[in-house]
Amino acid sequence: MVNIDDFVKRLETVLEYYGLNASAFADKIGVQRSSMSHLLSGRNKPSLDFVMKILEVFPDVDLYWILIGKGIFPKNNEEPATVEVFDLPSPISSNRNIGTDLFSAIEVNEEEKKEIKKTASPKNVNFNLEDSEIEKIVLFYKNGTFKAYSP
Template sequence: MGFHDISASVFADTIGVQRSGISHLLAGRNKPSLEFVLKVVAAFPDVDLYWLLYGEGVFSKKAKTAPPAETPIAKVVKSEVLEDPPSQAKTIDKIIIFYSDGSFKAYSEI
């Protein structure tokens, strides 16, 4: 709520739950249900689901500034064997690594 600068009552109205439910969660009397978590993620898509469920990682997807520390997922989008004439040898121009969070890193020789 502090990240988005909204009050508990505005937060409750935004995600579609009763204000007393938010009060009980903040006081520690209740734990959030799966339905509650899904409503938060639906109303605030920048909130990282993994952080919300496990308390690990970065709270906001927008706040991610460092490159992901996870292992990249290598995917072959299209693979083709091309027969090149000996006089037209091909060189690698660019390599792109796609991460599971949707980000990518491109490498090219300058």
Template sequence: MINSDEFTNRLKKVMEYEQLSASTFADKVGVQRSSISHILSGRNKPSLDFILKVTTEFSNVDIKWLLNGTGSFPKNEETNFTSTPSLLNMNSETDGKKIQRIVVFYSDGTFDEYKK
């Protein structure tokens, strides 16, 4: 269960970090401005759709941190790959086939995609 006050504080922390007002944050995430206002005031609880929009728009926001405060914000560099994984060479060719992209799925429902 989400603690509304703690969730609100974490959401405000994201907005401060990104230097966005509530209305600009709403526009960037793709929700109505009144939705942000209602969540920040404690009138409404965030929907799963809202949470997914936030974590999709802001890749440095970990869903576990946003929901229950575990982990860190912004995400540790260890969890954000900044280069192509070295397991496979994107230029390698097998049977005339070249790798175009690699997608890594995480247990929290997020993913990273690497394209050539």
């Protein structure tokens, strides 16, 4: 959960770093000035769209730093910006015993298999990959970590 007061402090740090006031910042990222005002006053929480616009316009802002305060601002350009490694939390326990391996097989009885077969096939899926560009490649490891590569 994002702490709104801490988010606002980090957002003010970004404003100060770039030498922008709230109105100019709102104009630059393409949001209404009133939205920016409501967010800075603590009346509203930031939407995902708002955060993504910040990251698009200001690449020195790190996602995890702006949201939860982990990381640095501005991003260190000496490190490869395209590789991110994160430790994932332990798997959530359920009524099934899946062990510590996220990709271990789960025992499913015959009735559940029939239900899965009925609902598992997607309908009307149309992928047009000719004009698509790769945004991110994510590798998942058995130890619960992953690496994200951005071209």
